[in-house]
Amino acid sequence: MSNNFSYWERAAFIDNADVIIIGSGIVGLSAALHLKTREANLKVLVLERGFLPSGASTKNAGFACFGTVSEHLEALKHTSEEDVARLANYKWRGLQRLRQNLGDANIDYQQHGGYELFMTGEEAHAEKAIDNISRLNNLLKPAIDGHNIYTAADAKIAGFGFNGVSRMIYNAFEGQIHTGKMMRALLNKCYQKDIIVLNGCEISAIYNNGDHIDLTSPQGNFTAKKVIMATNAFAKQLYPELKVTPGRGQVLISKPIPGLKLKGTYHFQSGYYYFRNIDGRVLFGGGRNLDFAAEETPEFGHTDAVKQKLTKYLNQVILPGQNVEIDYWWSGIMGFNEEISPIVKRLEPNMFCAVRCNGMGVAMGSLVGEEVAELALR
Ligand SMILES: Cc1cc2nc3c(=O)[nH]c(=O)nc-3n(C[C@H](O)[C@H](O)[C@H](O)COP(=O)(O)OP(=O)(O)OC[C@H]3O[C@@H](n4cnc5c(N)ncnc54)[C@H](O)[C@@H]3O)c2cc1C
Structure with missing residues (x-):
């Protein structure tokens, strides 16, 4: 030495x-x-x-999740049903192992469920996803300990106070952790x-x-x-x-929001955007799809395009009219391949x-x- x-x-x-x-x-x-x-x-x-x-x-969002309907349908375009079920089962078992190894209290595991949102203008996409719920429930049931995972949940949309969300799918088995x-x-x-x-x-x-x-x-x-x-x-x-291709994820956390209604993990635009509650705040990230080439980088950092988009969705869709202040921004780097x-x-x-x-x-x-x-x- x-x-x-x-x-x-x-x-x-x-x-x-x-x-x-x-x-x-x-x-x-x-x-x-x-x-x-x-x-x-x-x-x-x-x-x-x-x-x-x-x-x-x-740096991540701390979603203990194993895939939305849209993500599975996207994967099924180029992967077999068997492989999609195998991966869902791998994530499911991985989450059980994480909880077993570390203990729910130590990682602040909470199971408030996960939601996939579809915006106004995405009705055809939503219709297709909802039509496929029973197919995916049947496919994934054996992978997720026999549970029927997904249900249509349009009736819950109003309770969250979102703007411009037209359809919603609920997954009761998803949770969240404190990363x-x-x-x-x-x-x-x-x-x-x-x-x-x-x-x-x-x-x-x-x-x-x-x-x-x-x-x-x-x-x-x-x-x-x-x-x-x-x-x-x-x-x-x-x-x-x-x-392995690097992919940067940009994330924000709001200041605490009195009377925050949302609770759980939420995805929209096929998982490219995601948000959740944490300590009375909203964590919100995503937007890699705005410019894949720019986000294909091992460098931490932010772009104006993603920051503006996330801020806009936060104020217009997730917490409309509340002028929420943002407390933290950060980024993390993931490893991807098709x-x-x-x-x-x-x-x-x-x-x-x-x-x-x-x-x-x-x-x-x-x-x-x-x-x-x-x-x-x-
Ligand atoms: C913004 C964001 C949100 C995410 N949200 C979720 C989520 O909600 N749910 C989910 O399941 N997953 C999520 N992920 C993905 C998840 O965080 C990653 O898949 C996981 O952390 C990968 O773990 P890892 O140990 O393989 O890699 P990393 O955590 O990246 O660890 C690799 C380590 O290697 C170190 N390293 C690199 N090169 C060297 C070197 N030459 N010498 C020494 N050390 C080196 C790095 O510093 C790093 O600490 C998210 C990721 C990001 C970025």
């Missing part, structure tokens, strides 16, 4: 790692947790480039299991030497017997051949990856992490 690490620092934190995980998002930490659950004696080290996790896991609490609970669980998480450590190169792998970072070199890359949207920076499944595989001997949750990692991340940990243990 080309730095000033002490003998103590090396022995306690750095040297002799059995497995190094690159990236401390939900997937990386879930993988670490699973490794230590299966093999308590392993030395597991997680290396994260950010001061906090710096991708999607602390920050979820990631803290996950980190706490990792610390309890003696997993070392080091921040400010960006890996810039990987050298596979057969019986060990060296990783280069500005802090110095790290060595492990096995490495798991869980860098999601940033995967191509280390493995350019991986099919293939709907994540990439969990061996890249080369002793080197594995688990990336591309396609914007659904709250739901899938726990299982994706477990799967890659199992691969590494084999």
Whole structure:
């Protein structure tokens, strides 16, 4: 190492790692947790480039969701019914695992249900979605523990005070979490299991030497017997051949709103816009579809086009006439591809990856992490 690490620092934190995980998002930490659950004696080290996790896991909307009718119908255009049901089941099981691992109270899990909204002018699209409710309920019933998931819910629209919403579909089985609490609970669980998480450590190169792998970072070199890359949207920076395209999501949170009526998770325009209640406020995000090329970036930030659109929908559709003030803006980066499944595989001997949750990692991340940990243990 080309730095000033002490003998103590090396022995306690750095040297002799059995497995190094690159990236401390939900997937990386879930993988670490699973490794230590299966093999308590392993030395597991997680290396994260950010001061906090710096991708999607602390930036998301916290929807514990497994898909709207429109999203499933869109997927069915290029994917088989079997695959759509399999993915819904994967997300459903992933959410159960997240809750089981961390506990509902620790992640503030609340099941107020989810709604898909259709605007005035989208009647044909709404009609098609509503006509497909029983088809999707039948298809997904076995995937979601035998429940009939979707029901038409037009009668509830007026109670939320929306403007310009003409039709609505309800899903009683969706919930929401507090994203920050979820990631803290996950980190706490990792610390309890003696997993070392080091921040400010960006890996810039990987050298596979057969019986060990060296990783280069500005802090110095790290060595492990096995490495798991869980860098999601940033995967191509280390493995350019991986099919992962970054997609930025921009989000706002309003100031607290006295007498807020909405409660639950809401999607519209095929999931490109989403909002929910949190602590008496509204979280609202989306708008990637306004300019896919501009949002296909690994850079955090905002665009005027998306900010203006979100502000307009907030004031005209979601909370009409209330002149709501916005308290926070932020963005996060997701990893996408038209293939709907994540990439969990061996890249080369002793080197594995688990990336591309396609914007659904709250739901899938726990299982994706477990799967890659199992691969590494084999
Ligand atoms: C705005 C937004 C809203 C979302 N809403 C939802 C939702 O409501 N429900 C849902 O299910 N999903 C949602 N998602 C998606 C979900 O957050 C992601 O799918 C999930 O967090 C992905 O987890 P991950 O661990 O794979 O990736 P990440 O959380 O991105 O973690 C990857 C980590 O790797 C680190 N890293 C990258 N390169 C390096 C390197 N070279 N060296 C060291 N570290 C590195 C990054 O800093 C990052 O912390 C949303 C995402 C965004 C951005």
